[in-house]
Amino acid sequence: MSNRRKFLQFSLLGGMGLLARKTGFARSEETFPTITGKPVVISTWDAGLAANKGAWEVLGKGGRALDAVEKGVNVTEASQNCCVGLGANPDRDGFVTLDACIMDEFANCGSVAFLERIKHPVSVARRVMEKTPHVMLVGSGAQQFAVAEGFPLEEQKLSPEAQAAYSNWLKNSTYHPPAINVENKANHDHGPFAPYKLENGEWNHDTIGMVAMDTFGNLSGSCTTSGAGFKMRGRLGDSPIIGAGLFVDNEVGACTATGQGEDVIRIAGSHTVVELMRQGLSPEAACKKAIERVARKVKPERVKEIQVAFLAINKKGKVGAWALHPGFSYAIKSNDREEMVTSGSMFNS
Numbered sequence: 418m419s420n421r422r423k424f425l426q427f428s429l430l431g432g433m434g435l436l437a438r439k440t441g442f443a444r445s446e447e448t449f450p451t452i453t454g455k456p457v458v459i460s461t462w463d464a465g466l467a468a469n470k471g472a473w474e475v476l477g478k479g480g481r482a483l484d485a486v487e488k489g490v491n492v493t494e495a496s497q498n499c500c501v502g503l504g505a506n507p508d509r510d511g512f513v514t515l516d517a518c519i520m521d522e523f524a525n526c527g528s529v530a531f532l533e534r535i536k537h538p539v540s541v542a543r544r545v546m547e548k549t550p551h552v553m554l555v556g557s558g559a560q561q562f563a564v565a566e567g568f569p570l571e572e573q574k575l576s577p578e579a580q581a582a583y584s585n586w587l588k589n590s591t592y593h594p595p596a597i598n599v600e601n602k603a604n605h606d607h608g609p610f611a612p613y614k615l616e617n618g619e620w621n622h623d624t625i626g627m628v629a630m631d632t633f634g635n636l637s638g639s640c641t642t643s644g645a646g647f648k649m650r651g652r653l654g655d656s657p658i659i660g661a662g663l664f665v666d667n668e669v670g671a672c673t674a675t676g677q678g679e680d681v682i683r684i685a686g687s688h689t690v691v692e693l694m695r696q697g698l699s700p701e702a703a704c705k706k707a708i709e710r711v712a713r714k715v716k717p718e719r720v721k722e723i724q725v726a727f728l729a730i731n732k733k734g735k736v737g738a739w740a741l742h743p744g745f746s747y748a749i750k751s752n753d754r755e756e757m758v759t760s761g762s763m764f765n766s
C-alpha cells in the first residue's frame with residue numbers, strides 16, 4: 418500500500434503541482450496539457466502503470482477501448498494486490514468478496530458485486546453486459562453465472578499477506594466507519610470494522626478504475642476492487658455501481674472513482690463528473706467540483722477521515738483528476754507519455 422504513496426515518476430509539471438500544494442498554492446487547473454493523439458488510457462493508483470501496459474496491448478494495435486479496459490484491469494486482478502482480486506484483504510468474517518463493473522461507448526454496462534472465488538470479476542461483469550438482459554448480478558447468483566460461463570471457481574483461501582493482515586486486524590477489530598453521517602448513530606452498531614485512515618496517516622483504500630479512449634475516439638471504462646478491507650459482510654461500495662464508481666458517456670467523457678465508496682455513492686460521483694464535463698468544465702475542474710460536493714455532504718469532522726478521488730477524460734482526450742486529500746496519483750499512457758501523475762487535492766493534508 419505504501420507504494421502507492423511513492424510516486425514512481427513525476428512529470429515536471431506534476432512535481433510542480435506537489436510543490437504548489439506544499440507551499441499552500443492551489444495548482445492551476447490547466448497544469449496538465451491536453452493529450453493530443455489517441456489512444457490514451459488512465460487508471461488509479463500505482464497499480465495503474467502495469468494495468469495500463471495491459472490495456473496498451475489492445476490500444477497500441479488499434480483495438481477497442483472496451484477490450485483494453487478489461488484486459489488492463491485483469492492485470493491487477495491477477496496480481497496479489499492487497500485490495501483488488503482474490504489476493505486482497507477479506508471482509509471481517511474472513512472472506513474475500515469482489516466488486517467490478519464495465520461500461521462501453523454505447524452505454525452498455527455490466528456489473529457484479531459480492532462475488533466470491535472468481536479471479537476476474539470485471540470479465541464476469543462484461544459477460545453480464547453482453548450475455549444477459551441485466552446490468553448487475555450479485556453474490557451467489559453472480560458466482561453461479563460466472564461458473565456457467567466457464568470461469569473457474571478458485572479455492573477459498575486467503576493469500577499469505579491477506580491472512581497476516583486479517584490476523585493482525587482481528588487483534589483489535591477496530592470499527593470506525595467515517596461515512597456514517599447521521600448524528601448519534603453509534604459506530605459500534607454493526608460490530609468491528611477497519612478504519613479507513615490508518616494510524617500512520619495513510620488511507621486504507623485501493624481500487625483500480627480505468628478509462629480509455631481508443632484510436633476511433635471511443636471511450637470505455639472499468640472498475641474492480643475488493644472494497645474496504647475488513648468491511649461488514651455484504652457491504653458494497655461505489656465501485657460496482659454504474660454512475661458512482663464508473664460512468665461513460667461517449668458524447669462527453671468518462672470518469673472513475675476511488676476512495677470512500679459510501680461518499681461517492683451519495684453524490685452519484687462519476688456520473689456527476691461526466692455531467693459537469695457536459696456543461697463545459699474540463700476534466701480536472703469537473704473532478705474538483707464533484708470533490709467539493711462530496712465535502713459539502715460530509716460532516717466537517719468526518720471529512721478529515723475519508724479520502725475520495727475522481728479521475729476523468731473528456732472527448733478531446735484531455736485528462737484530469739482531483740482528490741479530497743493529498744496522496745492520490747494516477748497512471749497515464751499515451752503514445753508519448755507513460756508515467757504517474759500526482760493529483761491536486763482540496764485540502765493540503
Ligand code: ASP
Binds near residue numbers: 623643644655
Ligand atoms: N471505492 C472502493 C469502495 O468503497 C474502495 C477504494 O477505492 O479504495 O469499495
